[in-house]
Amino acid sequence: MVLHQYTKEFKYNVKLATPVILGMLGHTLVAFVDNIMVGQLGTAELAAVSLGNSFMFIAMSLGIGFSTAITPLVAEADGEGNLAYGKSSFKHGLFLCTVLGVALFLMVFFAKPLMYIMNQPEEVVELAMPYLTLVAISLIPLIVFQAFKQCSDGLSMTKHPMYATIIANVVNVVLNYMFIFGKFGAPAMGVVGAAIGTLASRVVMLAYLWYLMSQNLKSKDYVTNIKFFTLTKSMIKKLLGLGFPSALQMFFEVAIFTAAIWLSGILGKNPQAANQIALNLSSMTFMVAMGFSVAAMIRVGNQKGMKRFRELRRIAFSIFLLSTMLAVLFAISFLLLKDQLPKIYLDFDDANNIADTLEVLTIASKLMLIAAIFQISDTLQVVVLGALRGMQDVKIPTFITFIAYWLIGFPISLYLGMYTEYASAGIWIGLLAGLTASAVMLLIRFQYLSKRLIVGE
Structure with a gap:
């Protein structure tokens, strides 16, 4: 019940x-x-x-x-x-x-x-x-x-x-x-x-x-x-106060994935191609998470306007639950099809480049394993971020995303990718660490704020 x-x-x-x-x-x-x-x-x-x-x-x-x-x-x-x-x-x-x-x-x-x-x-x-x-x-x-x-x-x-x-x-x-x-x-x-x-x-x-x-x-x-x-100055100030941190949040995340492309390029053309395949497949499922992030922003904003803070919290958690369930389904799909999905992007009829093709497939299959796990982290962090935007809480989440991606995720990607045998997988372990840290910290932030609103009713 x-x-x-x-x-x-x-x-x-x-x-x-x-x-x-x-x-x-x-x-x-x-x-x-x-x-x-x-x-x-x-x-x-x-x-x-x-x-x-x-x-x-x-x-x-x-x-x-x-x-x-x-x-x-x-x-x-x-x-x-x-x-x-x-x-x-x-x-x-x-x-x-x-x-x-x-x-x-x-x-x-x-x-x-x-x-x-x-x-x-x-x-x-x-x-x-x-x-x-x-x-x-x-x-x-x-x-x-x-x-x-x-x-x-x-x-x-x-x-x-x-x-x-x-x-x-x-x-x-x-x-x-x-x-x-x-x-x-x-x-x-x-x-x-x-x-x-x-x-x-x-x-x-x-x-x-x-x-x-x-x-x-x-x-x-x-x-x-x-x-x-x-x-009016007051409304411009309000929008700048909400918009600038929101722009930085998106920039921090886009930039770490761009950095992953750059790091993969240093490893060589085949690791870069494998990275692009895994990234493209992950971006498709991320669109679903983004859709629920917008839904969270709208519904939480509505409830905030009506000052129905218990409903705000209940509705937000219903979106967190539904989007996480879908993320689990995507994760299972990635695990089961980790060897099949990358083949869509590769030409196995080109005999001259078959060695490169097989190497790209091997690397991409490993990355799909990590991508499967971070389906859940990535979904949760962006949907909770949408709920926090609906509450017009943007400054602390901006610091959270910076810490998660650039003080936790990127150093791990850089070290494991460039200085250990993990190579491409190491870059993606760093992405997973950053997304997971972001999801956990943002969820703690939402818990704190939503409970404080209910206490203040």
């Missing part, structure tokens, strides 16, 4: 999280389609897209992380029935996201010359330069889209951003086909054609989400008649 208090929330939790998961998988699909289409042009073109996107990865993590400040404020206002406060939160968030989008575009644009001192092949750099210019511009509509998305999520309208992402995928595929290969009368522009598809799809995604929200009674007043430059 006690368990039922948590399981009865599962249906609504899934209803909220599923569109977020599908929307995030949609973003992943854009990159997947780009890689497949550009890969038809040759390895230099594919390397150019990869190099250009490595610059975008850090910028996007900062922009998307910052935008999450909007969701808990809108969710709290929605719980209170306070439209004026909710709209003010969104408007100020939209302004800051627009400024940040422009700043990130300029940052990436002026960082382009760094490619010349990164010891990359000259041909790849020459191809990446024009690609990165257009993709950098697309940061502006992408980060502005995130502001609208977070507002929509805060109003528990998680389907609208999913629909916009689906439309963006269709636009991206069609324009890629036209401008990469020169179809339907369009010029064949190669790598630049892929950038045009990405930029156009993000503009369409933003416009379509605004249209959907402007047609919905619940969100119409939020996205129409916005007095963009009528701002």
Whole structure:
């Protein structure tokens, strides 16, 4: 009977999280389609897209992380029935996201010359330069889209951003086909054609989400008649106080996984390929965890607005339970299919490279064992982080994520990966240690805060 208090929330939790998961998988699909289409042009073109996107990865993590400040404020206002406060939160968030989008575009644009001192092949750099210019511009509509998305999520309208992402995928595929290969009368522009598809799809995604929200009674007043430059210092300060730490949280996690790619590259091309396979498979299951993190942020924010703190704690634990159960299923799948899943990425018909292929498979299978275990840690840390954001608690969790990833996880990855026979497995043991430390410390933080709110009722 006690368990039922948590399981009865599962249906609504899934209803909220599923569109977020599908929307995030949609973003992943854009990159997947780009890689497949550009890969038809040759390895230099594919390397150019990869190099250009490595610059975008850090910028996007900062922009998307910052935008999450909007969701808990809108969710709290929605719980209170306070439209004026909710709209003010969104408007100020939209302004800051627009400024940040422009700043990130300029940052990436002026960082382009760094490619010349990164010891990359000259041909790849020459191809990446024009690609990165257009993709950098697309940061502006992408980060502005995130502001609208977070507002929509805060109003528990998680389907609208999913629909916009689906439309963006269709636009991206069609324009890629036209401008990469020169179809339907369009010029064949190669790598630049892929950038045009990405930029156009993000503009369409933003416009379509605004249209959907402007047609919905619940969100119409939020996205129409916005007095963009009528701002208050107190609300800007509040959003910066929530957004900046949230951006750092995402940056710390993205950066340690980027460091794992770098460390794997030092070990050689085969360890790096194996690392990429395990990382790609893990990122797919992480999208599910991210969906439940957003659901936790929305529902906890609602309960905070209604000052129902016992319900807040019960609902949060129902999401922790459900997401952990799913993580266990993913972990079992990874354990059972540790030798089969990596084969999807490898070509066993290439007799000339069969030795390399078998080495990559061996390493990737070992990494899948560690990835199976950290499914649970990774899921729990991101979902609890979502609940804490819903409570507008971001500063202490930022310190927790820094300590977990960079004072615990990274030194272990560096030592075991570079100075012991564990090699690639050692790098991933460090990732596991960082994620587990983060999950444990964040859960202790949530326990402390939620109990304190109940005592103060």
